[in-house]
Amino acid sequence: MIETPAYSRCPLCQASAAWFHSDARRPYYQCSDCLLVHVPAAWHLSPAEERAEYDRHENQLDEAGYRGFLSRLADPLLARLQPASQGLDFGCGPGPALAAMLREQGHEVALHDLYYYPNPQHLAQQWDFITASEVVEHLARPLLVLDQLWGCLRPGGWLGLMTKRVTDQQAFVNWHYKSDPTHISYFSERSFHWLAQRWDAHLEIIGADVVLMRKPETA
Known part of the structure; x- marks a missing residue:
């Protein structure tokens, strides 16, 4: 059995993170600075185990309910994009419905997903927007990945993230997420x-699970 330490290091801001909660599977730690809650590396799945979990997902490209869910990110982003923008859907999964929705509105969207659409060359390009829907909660090294994505945005570009947010410890205990x-x-x-x-x-908090961030026009 792995010993549960009292403290861990926040993978986002690198500040100290104290024990926050434990369940039957693993412990969770919350950062004293940015309030990110994370699971330490000793309790992470292997790549094969992670892929097996993703393969169980059954979201279909044309499923109305799934598109409605994704519209919580797509609609506010579309309202802010210039016509015929070029973007990247990062971590798009096996059924890139969000990319399809954005393409239907006249935008160009490339794909990159570690398991299903591995196109790392897209991370060496510049984009008008980048989306990551239900992705950041899977990141073992969120600062490294998010800094990389931010560097791929053109000046004035938008980063659109969808992920459910931590509110407080009491809610976390029974949180299905x-x-x-x-x-x-x-x-x-x-x-x-x-x-x-x-x-x-420029940060915009939209609803309970959508965040948009705009890169400055000039450095």
Whole structure:
């Protein structure tokens, strides 16, 4: 049995994170600064186990309910994009419905997903927008990945993220979102404010699970 330490290191801001909660599977730690809740590396799934969990998902490209869910990110982003923008759907999964929805509105959308659409060359390009729907909660090294995505945005570009947010410890105890073993990084509202300050970004908190951040026009 792995010993549960009292403290861990936040994978987002690197501040100290104290024990927050434990369930039958693993412990969770919350950062004292950005309030990110994370699962330490000793309790992460292997790549093969992670892929097996993803393969169980059954979201279909044309499923109305799934499209309605994704519209919570797509609609506010579309309202802010210039016509015929070029974007990247990062972590799109096996059925890239969000990319399809954005393409239907006249935008160009490339795909990159570690398991289903591995196109790492797209991370060496520049984009008008980048989307990551239900992705950041899976990241073992969120700062590394998010800094990389931010660097791929053109000046004035938009980063659109969808992920459910931590509110408080009492709600977390019974939160269904932590039951997915591939979820290891849980963002709070303060986590996104921390990122916005780091990047000098314009931050918009939209609803309970959508965040848009705009890159400055000039450095």
